[in-house]
Every structure is written in structure tokens, then in C-alpha cells.
Amino acid sequence: RQVLVIHGPNLNLLGRREPHVYGNITLDTINTKLAEKAELLNLNVSVLQTNHEGVMVEEIQKAEGRFDAIIINPAAFTHYSIAVRDALAAVNVPAIEVHLSNIYKREEFRHHSVISPVAVGQIAGFGAESYIMALYAADCLIRGDKA
Numbered sequence: 679r680q681v682l683v684i685h686g687p688n689l690n691l692l693g694r695r696e697p698h699v700y701g702n703i704t705l706d707t708i709n710t711k712l713a714e715k716a717e718l719l720n721l722n723v724s725v726l727q728t729n730h731e732g733v734m735v736e737e738i739q740k741a742e743g744r745f746d747a748i749i750i751n752p753a754a755f756t757h758y759s760i761a762v763r764d765a766l767a768a769v770n771v772p773a774i775e776v777h778l779s780n781i782y783k784r785e786e787f788r789h790h791s792v793i794s795p796v797a798v799g800q801i802a803g804f805g806a807e808s809y810i811m812a813l814y815a816a817d818c819l820i821r822g823d824k825a
């Protein structure tokens with residue numbers, strides 16, 4: 679029951695990056711909350727953040743056989759990275775797409791995700807709680823639960 683959490687570009691700046699959109703919470707605090715919830719759910723969580731598309735692709739490739747689910751906030755890559763999408767499609771690990779903000783009520787260029795078609799589902803708009811919800815989703819997926 680291993681879950682890989684991938685934070686994409688500029689999410690290392692959370693806390694001081696556009697707080698009116700993303701809130702005041704830092705990435706460290708989000709990761710701490712994730713670790714706490716993971717313990718309650720009996721999941722092992724590994725977390726990484728990268729600003730580099732190639733690194734994201736390589737980490738997804740390496741997830742095969744090592745992780746039971748991927749929680750990914752691809753950040754700006756959401757909207758144009760076919761490489762990240764193809765990596766997720768290539769590995770046999772279910773992915774949950776996460777966004778802090780509700781991308782559908784923002785600028786038009788954020789309305790489209792090239793990642794969603796290869797994800798099990800998407801959670802967007804709940805700030806840091808989006809990640810916690812995704813952790814519950816991962817738990818259900820791994821256990822094979824359906825609502």
C-alpha cells in the first residue's frame with residue numbers, strides 16, 4: 679500500500695505564491711498533513727516536488743511495480759504536457775489528479791487538462807484538502823472499494 683505524491687512546478691512556492699488563489703499553506707505543511715492522514719489510513723506515502731517535466735516523467739516511469747497509486751498535481755504541465763500524460767498512460771499504476779484551485783473557474787487556458795483522460799479521476803478546488811481527499815480516493819482504489 680504505497681502511494682506516490684508528485685507536486686509539479688512552482689508548488690514549492692506555496693505559501694507566498696498567489697495566496698489569493700492557492701491560500702497561505704506551505705508545501706511542507708501539506709506534506710505533513712498527508713503523512714498524518716496516511717498513517718491513519720495505513721498507507722505509506724512518498725512525496726516529491728519537481729519543476730522539471732523530464733524529472734516528472736522519469737519518476738512516473740519508476741513508479742511501476744513500486745507504488746499502488748499516484749497522486750499527482752501536475753500544476754502547469756496539466757494543460758500541455760503530453761509527455762507527462764504518456765508516462766501516466768505507460769505505467770500500470772492508477773493516478774489521481776489533484777488541483778488546489780478549481781481550474782474550471784479560472785482562465786480559459788486552465789480549463790483543459792491533458793492529464794484527466796489517463797487519470798482515474800480528478801479532485802480540484804478544495805485547496806490543501808484536495809490532496810487529503812485524493813489520499814482517501816487512493817485508499818479506496820487500492821482496496822478495490824466502490825461507492
Ligand code: DQA
Nearest residue numbers: 751752753754777778779788
Ligand atoms: C494548479 C492549477 C494549475 O493551473 C496551475 O498551473 C498550478 C496549480 C492547482 O493546484 O490549482 O500551478 O495545478
